Amino acid sequence: MDIGDPAGGDLSDVIAARDYAIEKGIAEKIGIIGYSYGGYMTLLAVGKVPDKWDFSIAGVSVADWVEMYDLSDSFFKGFMETLFMGKNLELMKDRSPITYVNNVKCPLCIIHSQNDTRTPLTPVLKYVQKLQENNKTYYLHVIPNLGHAIYKIDDAIDFLLPALIFLKKMFGN
Incomplete structure (x- = not known):
């Protein structure tokens, strides 16, 4: 996380790691x-590159x-003002x-908590609406009664299971 440059240098690092894995033959399929x-x-990343x-x-x-x-509490607004x-x-x-x-090309699995006050669901649903309007391939999983953090094993399972099902579809196994 780069203060003053969120998803600038750090996104470049992620892209460089991806390119290295392809270049060295470490992976054929790359996801993020x-x-x-x-x-x-x-x-x-899936929109910019x-x-x-x-x-x-x-x-x-x-x-x-x-x-x-606009949706955040004063604490998180302060964090955002520092970040930006x-x-x-x-x-x-x-x-x-x-x-x-509109640039997204790969299948996208979005998993979000219904009661997340740190990253509210509403902007994510607007993002999903735009995916739908542009006929993009996506899977949305909204987990009820969960906030931003995972505290219990059952919550982790609720979160990871849709991801594993999605990965199984992506790798065809």
């Missing part, structure tokens, strides 16, 4: 998977930093996955 900030990076990914899984993601700012070095709406829009949703 993340949770929370990693989920955000996943949504942004769509030709790099064969599949993706994003958990409890940020889909729209501008809307997220002020209320930089232009950078927030540039680094919002919803800005690039």
Whole structure:
């Protein structure tokens, strides 16, 4: 996470790791998977560099930093103002996955908690609506009665099971 450059240098690092794996013959299919900030990076990566990914899984993601700012409590607004070095709406829009949703090419599994107050569901549902409008392949799993953090094994299972089912589809086994 780069202060003042969210998903700038760190996204470049993820892309470099992906390219290295392909170049060295380590993998034939490459996906991107993340949770929370990693989920955000996943949504942004599949929109900004769509030709790099064969599949993706994003958990409890940020889909729209501008809307997220409006929905957030004062603590998280403070975090965002630190991350973006002020209320930089232009950078927030540039680094919002919803800005690039039309570019998505790979199948996308989105897993989100219904009661997530840290990364609210509403912007993610708007992102999904745009995926649907553009005939993109996606799978949405909303987990009821769960917030942003996973505290119990049963919650982890509720979260991981849809991801594993999706991966099984992607690898055909």
